[in-house]
Amino acid sequence: MSTMEYRKDFLSCLDSDTSLKILMCLDDPADLVRVTCVSRSWRHSVIENGLCKQLCLRMFPQLSRVAFVVELNQHGAKEHAEVGSSYSMEWLVLQREHRVFAYLGKALMSSVAMNCIAKTVGASSTDNFPRESIDNTLEPRDTISGRFSYWSSNGQSNPNVPETLTYELISEICVITEINIQPFQAYFQQGSPIYSANAVRFKMGHPKASLDAVDDELFVWTYTSPEFPMSQENRLQKFKLPEPVLCIGGILQIELLGRVQRQEMDGLLYICVSHVQVLGGSLSPPFSVNILQPSGMFVLKRDQLANHQPVVKSGNESEDVSVEPRGMRDYQQIVTIMRGQVVGFVEDEWDEEEYDIDDFDPEQAF
Incomplete structure (x- = not known):
């Protein structure tokens, strides 16, 4: 040839x-x-x-x-x-x-895979606030200062009443691959019951531009996962999404569907969670978004300077990457x-x- x-x-x-x-x-x-x-x-x-x-x-x-x-x-x-x-x-x-x-x-x-939760937004209900607030789900330890750490819903007689836990992610544009949830086991109650949900579902989206007094929904959901069955077990249960999801807007909501455990004291059904992880990666600061309301479309921004990374040396020292002639x-x-x-x-x-x-x-x- x-x-x-x-x-x-x-x-x-x-x-x-x-x-x-x-x-x-x-x-x-x-x-x-x-x-x-x-x-x-x-x-x-x-x-x-x-x-x-x-x-x-x-x-x-x-x-x-x-x-x-x-x-x-x-x-x-x-x-x-x-x-x-x-x-x-x-x-x-x-x-x-x-x-x-x-x-x-x-x-x-x-x-790089990491826990993408920045902070809590709120729970649909809380039994004893602030002792059993959603903030406790960010803590991986079961106990803090000798006190159990968990979120608890209000009690319900109807097993079909759902609950939601809403979180703000570390940036407005994240790739989410997996959500992990650990139900709470009440060792201080007779029989050490586990207050898991029957199933879970996940939503991702962004806040609404303005809060309408006649509309109870504060967020626009752009992704909803299938339902995943939850086991009544005291362990960190992993729920891997069918495909990685690009969360645009930085809001994730966990829907806890179905109640399986009654509290002996009052006969009501509760859902309790001790820990939540949201695994994925942030695309910020090189990338950011600007949501265009009310269409839900968005502007994708790339910051060229944000791609500049330091060269990490031994100890805490670092130096900038040298720039050669173009x-x-x-x-x-x-x-x-x-x-x-x-x-x-x-x-x-x-x-x-x-x-x-x-x-x-x-x-x-x-």
Whole structure:
């Protein structure tokens, strides 16, 4: 096989629909970024068809509510049209979406698992406030200062009366994968009963813009999980969502459905919880949202400066990542990409006035 045949662009031999189907088979944002570095025509195809955005939508359907994207602190960034085209607003918007969704895709696939609860919002009822308040569910210990730590609902004679626990998450945009709940076992009562619910369900969403006095619902729920059965066992029970969920708005509510345990003292049914965990990852501070009321659509914002990470050294010392001249940084990245060893994302769009990517010969880089 000759050198010319080896370097031939196989996508140019296919019709546009077929080449697009091939590119849409890529399921990693890093691969799409590699594609944009192969040639100007491949880059144009990825950006024009919004492939990074489409990939993020397939991963998290909640992103279908994005009205538009915004880049913050883009000092010195150059947005330019392709050779032979005008500085159309449409192309600049496509470039911006490509960058934002490429970085978002990376963040969605690399978020670190952590407990995402920031604070409690409230419970539908509380038996003895504040001793048995929802705040106790944030404490993993069963006892504090010799006193049992748990939340308790009011007693009910009807086993079908539900309860809710509502929490604010650590940011307005989080990926949630699992919710863990531990029912409370009352060792101080005869028989040590466990006051679990019969089932649980989870809702995610955002607060309403204004509080309507005639509407008891204070939140807009954009996701509702299926019901999960809960065991009447004193352990941290794990409820993994069918798919990771992008919580936009930072509010999570736990619905406790069905009562199974009566209190011997009054004969009423209670639900009690000792601990709650919400596992997932925060996409903040690099990403933030602005909810557009009353439509429920939102603006997705990416802060370029928030991507800057310190290099952690021994002890508590740290130093900033050194910034190389852009030309040298781009050259090193493109060589790494050609070698198939990409570990990160290209920071900016290629400067095509400085580098003719179509004519780049990978053999000359080694």
